[in-house]
Amino acid sequence: MSHVTEILLSFLVLAGAAFTFIGSLGLFRLRDFYTRLHGPTKATTLGVGCLLVASSIFFSVTGEGLSLHEILVSLFLFITAPISAHLLAKAALHRKLPSLTPPAETFDTPESQE
Amino acid sequence: MKPAKKWLPHPLLTPVLAAVWLLLNNSIAPGQILLGLLLGWAVPRFTLAFWPERVRFRAPGRLLRFAGVFLHDVLIANLSVARLILAGPRVLRPAFVVVPLELTNDLAISLLANTICLTPGTVSARLSADRRHLLVHVLTTESPAELVGMIKTRFEAPLKEIFEC
Amino acid sequence: MLNLALTLAFALVGGAFALSFLRLLKGPDAADRILALDTLYINAIALLVLLGIHLASPLYFEAALLIALMGFVGTVALAKFLLRGDIIE
Numbered sequence: 001m002s003h004v005t006e007i008l009l010s011f012l013v014l015a016g017a018a019f020t021f022i023g024s025l026g027l028f029r030l031r032d033f034y035t036r037l038h039g040p041t042k043a044t045t046l047g048v049g050c051l052l053v054a055s056s057i058f059f060s061v062t063g064e065g066l067s068l069h070e071i072l073v074s075l076f077l078f079i080t081a082p083i084s085a086h087l088l089a090k091a092a093l094h095r096k097l098p099s100l101t102p103p104a105e106t107f108d109t110p111e112s113q114e
Numbered sequence: 115m116k117p118a119k120k121w122l123p124h125p126l127l128t129p130v131l132a133a134v135w136l137l138l139n140n141s142i143a144p145g146q147i148l149l150g151l152l153l154g155w156a157v158p159r160f161t162l163a164f165w166p167e168r169v170r171f172r173a174p175g176r177l178l179r180f181a182g183v184f185l186h187d188v189l190i191a192n193l194s195v196a197r198l199i200l201a202g203p204r205v206l207r208p209a210f211v212v213v214p215l216e217l218t219n220d221l222a223i224s225l226l227a228n229t230i231c232l233t234p235g236t237v238s239a240r241l242s243a244d245r246r247h248l249l250v251h252v253l254t255t256e257s258p259a260e261l262v263g264m265i266k267t268r269f270e271a272p273l274k275e276i277f278e279c
Numbered sequence: 280m281l282n283l284a285l286t287l288a289f290a291l292v293g294g295a296f297a298l299s300f301l302r303l304l305k306g307p308d309a310a311d312r313i314l315a316l317d318t319l320y321i322n323a324i325a326l327l328v329l330l331g332i333h334l335a336s337p338l339y340f341e342a343a344l345l346i347a348l349m350g351f352v353g354t355v356a357l358a359k360f361l362l363r364g365d366i367i368e
Binding site: 001006007009010011013014016017018020021023024025027028033036037039040044045047048051052054055058059062063067069070072073076077080081083084087088090091092094095 | 280281283284285287288289291292294295296298299301302308309310311313314315317318321322324325328329331332335337340343344347348351354355358359361362
Binding site: 043 | 138189192202231
């Protein structure tokens with residue numbers, strides 16, 4: 001492995017782990033449910049994305065050929081993370097969780113539609 | 115139903131599924147390509163009952179540009195969210211914002227909701243029953259009106275161009 | 280150098296696990312706990328990917344993929360349960 005790849009890999013691994021950590025930090029330290037939702041959906045997704053790119057480069061360099069199947073996991077996470085966030089936000093609104101700012105009146109209907 | 119439509123209900127899905135199969139196997143051997151194409155044909159054919167509507171792109175070229183904008187914004191949004199989290203809860207001005215929708219296509223609306231979730235410090239929280247408004251929670255904002263305008267011009271307008279006329 | 284970066288990254292992901300776990304214990308609402316579980320499975324994916332690089336073994340990728348699939352289904356089922364009080368109608 002050349003020096004440039006090693007530096008690139010180290011950077012990606014560190015950036016990915018840092019983003020994962022910051023996402024969980026947001027989950028831990030922010031004050032209401034709706035703001036807490038932002039940490040895991042964004043920072044963590046990009047963090048895992050960085051780690052997967054690093055893994056893809058690592059196995060392409062050391063293995064017997066191009067290794068692209070990591071893209072599949074990132075793609076899947078990028079599709080599913082917003083869906084879980086949306087569903088959880090909907091569930092929180094449904095349970096009328098306290099929020100730092102009240103939601104707009106037009107949405108004050110308690111039913112949940114599909 | 116015309117035979118072509120019955121036997122190849124989602125022409126776009128076939129190459130996508132084949133590509134996913136190849137990625138999953140991490141190989142481009144001819145046998146795997148053939149098997150991937152076979153699966154790509156068989157899966158849409160036999161799950162036809164679940165999604166009868168065919169996906170149509172009016173402007174496929176715009177889709178690539180939209181993907182570029184999207185990836186760029188994901189990066190920016192992540193950096194800004196990370197900075198906000200590190201700055202602590204006191205600097206945040208969270209708010210709920212209502213975005214009026216012009217899109218009518220279901221796929222376009224869900225793509226918009228997903229894009230909003232991943233990009234500018236926002237999470238889409240609920241779609242109104244008549245599908246005309248989207249409730250969005252934003253981590254920090256100075257002017258909600260500006261944010262709505264940004265979402266509409268940056269994400270909704272290209273999606274409208276891609277999926278509707 | 281990569282080894283040093285990997286060690287640091289393991290520590291950071293471990294910290295992420297600890298923080299998510301604290302949120303899981305603290306709550307206060309069921310929705311917070313589901314969000315914490317969601318974060319924990321994503322952290323587990325990160326840890327498995329790191330372990331795969333560390334041991335130079337592509338085996339861990341399959342596990343990460345499976346966790347991604349199952350974790351998502353779990354989160355959706357739990358969120359659905361909060362919304363409806365029922366998973367399968």
